[in-house]
Amino acid sequence: MIISAVDKVPLEKCPALVLNADFRPLSYYPLSIWCWQDAVKSVFLDRVSIVSNYKRKIRSPSFEMNLPSVIALKNFIQPSKNPNFTRFNVFLRDKFACQYCGDRKDLTFDHLLPKSRGGLTDWNNVVTACSSCNVKKGGKLYKDCDLKLANKPYAPTVEDLHRNGRNFPPNFLHESWMDYLYWDIELEP
Numbered sequence: 143m144i145i146s147a148v149d150k151v152p153l154e155k156c157p158a159l160v161l162n163a164d165f166r167p168l169s170y171y172p173l174s175i176w177c178w179q180d181a182v183k184s185v186f187l188d189r190v191s192i193v194s195n196y197k198r199k200i201r202s203p204s205f206e207m208n209l210p211s212v213i214a215l216k217n218f219i220q221p222s223k224n225p226n227f228t229r230f231n232v233f234l235r236d237k238f239a240c241q242y243c244g245d246r247k248d249l250t251f252d253h254l255l256p257k258s259r260g261g262l263t264d265w266n267n268v269v270t271a272c273s274s275c276n277v278k279k280g281g282k283l284y285k286d287c288d289l290k291l292a293n294k295p296y297a298p299t300v301e302d303l304h305r306n307g308r309n310f311p312p313n314f315l316h317e318s319w320m321d322y323l324y325w326d327i328e329l330e331p
Contacts, residue, residue, distance in 0.1 A: 171307025
């Protein structure tokens with residue numbers, strides 16, 4: 143859902159999108175956002191530049207400013223080349239879908255070559271699986287259980303995960319964020 147008016151929304155529901163110094167989000171999934179307090183503090187500490195504001199002001203007895211909706215770091219943070227091997231990143235690589243049946247509920251992960259048979263816990267041997275398929279497969283090879291593998295597992299790049307993350311936006315997307323999130327949307331003439 144894209145939000146345009148935030149004047150009646152509590153401040154706690156007005157995060158700032160955080161961009162790297164190259165004006166790309168630090169992360170797509172989870173989306174790099176800071177609470178309004180951290181955004182304002184970073185502005186005062188001169189760590190970020192304000193790129194866009196909400197149509198809302200914050201006030202103290204001696205100060206008033208527009209509430210930042212998009213901020214950019216002043217110092218570039220080099221993104222990691224290789225993403226960490228985590229359960230979440232496996233799910234993201236596999237687009238939050240069981241690699242055997244496509245189900246999106248009750249997800250876990252499965253070793254293609256079971257650990258009991260010497261299988262490693264790494265990018266090339268682990269896939270997202272729903273609980274039903276995982277139980278059906280057990281300690282066997284998926285081919286021996288009448289299961290078909292949708293996609294061969296691989297070690298994703300950070301860009302792969304960012305690209306997949308764009309398909310799973312958070313519930314709150316302010317209109318001022320759109321120019322920085324979706325570079326692959328067709329431009330208006």
